[in-house]
């Protein structure tokens with residue numbers, strides 16, 4: 001039995017003060033952290049339970065049209081919030097494509113952003129892993145790499161980020177609100193998750209002891225509500241992480257694409273958003289050729305880590321084209337019963 005301190009602060013400043021102790025982990029719903037602690041993968045000396053903190057559970061519309069979502073809002077509550085689902089159906093669709101109903105009922109917004117990779121060598125506490133034990137090596141290199149990265153990987157880590165939710169958030173320029181010992185700050189979601197480089201152990205822009213307090217969606221994100229889809233391809237229709245996914249959103253003006261947003265999941269240690277792919281769509285008539293050009297731009301530079309994951313590049317290209325095709329056809333009035341399943345009836 002590994003001992004750790006358990007602290008339940010009553011306010012955000014108290015939580016941040018408690019979080020300054022080295023080896024602290026914040027505990028939200030625990031659907032990821034507790035699993036990793038049980039497996040000896042996460043070994044915090046101190047666990048700071050944030051679940052009772054006041055002020056982090058609201059979904060608010062600010063006067064300028066920004067939507068602000070508290071870090072403790074549950075995934076299900078956000079996906080089923082009528083105003084949120086109406087304005088950001090692609091985000092709701094991604095949330096409902098994740099995990100299972102029971103997990104979504106518990107899992108929080110902050111925890112989803114901070115969930116760790118599903119690389120099986122990371123979760124196996126005895127395998128070498130530069131992310132878990134810096135400098136120990138990467139057991140995934142040269143081994144089974146089917147779910148591993150084809151974009152942005154390094155010789156030190158080839159893992160992917162598993163979140164569905166973060167993919168449309170990246171497409172919509174979401175911003176992460178953070179509280180820390182030096183005050184509050186805000187970071188664009190696209191800069192929040194880090195590529196592995198030489199330091200795969202540094203996963204996010206969060207500094208030691210900092211706490212996510214909220215997420216902001218800018219007013220422009222709602223402009224895409226009529227043409228926005230999240231498409232997830234996975235090994236099972238439910239209760240499985242994405243092999244590849246795509247968040248595609250368009251505005252259509254006079255039969256042409258006005259603005260476009262495209263981000264891909266399952267390819268890298270962060271949602272993969274490429275400005276060139278979006279620029280390739282702007283001003284074009286919606287067509288398979290235009291989507292294929294954008295998908296090519298999004299996959300430019302993609303490289304498999306071995307024969308086992310080479311298929312992901314072509315799969316991602318097709319998923320991007322299909323998500324754009326579905327987005328152009330229009331957001332369905334209701335999110336399909338099997339959300340974004342490649343086999344579902346749309």
Ligand SMILES: Cc1cc2nc3c(=O)[nH]c(=O)nc-3n(C[C@H](O)[C@H](O)[C@H](O)COP(=O)(O)OP(=O)(O)OC[C@H]3O[C@@H](n4cnc5c(N)ncnc54)[C@H](O)[C@@H]3O)c2cc1C
Nearest residue numbers: 028029030031032033098099108110111112114163164212
């Ligand atoms: C079987 C299974 C299947 C799943 N399938 C999917 C899937 O298909 N798609 C998908 O997207 N997700 C999936 N998930 C992951 C799930 O969404 C995450 O476990 C969940 O979102 C984490 O939220 P939590 O509140 O439980 O976080 P916790 O487990 O409490 O915390 C996770 C991490 O975040 C940190 N943390 C939590 N809140 C904060 C905060 N406010 N500030 C700073 N750090 C914080 C914790 O310290 C910890 O490191 C699955 C999980 C399981 C167990």
Ligand code: SF4
Nearest residue numbers: 119129130138157158
């Ligand atoms: S790919 Fe990354 S997470 Fe997986 S074993 Fe290698 S270093 Fe660890």
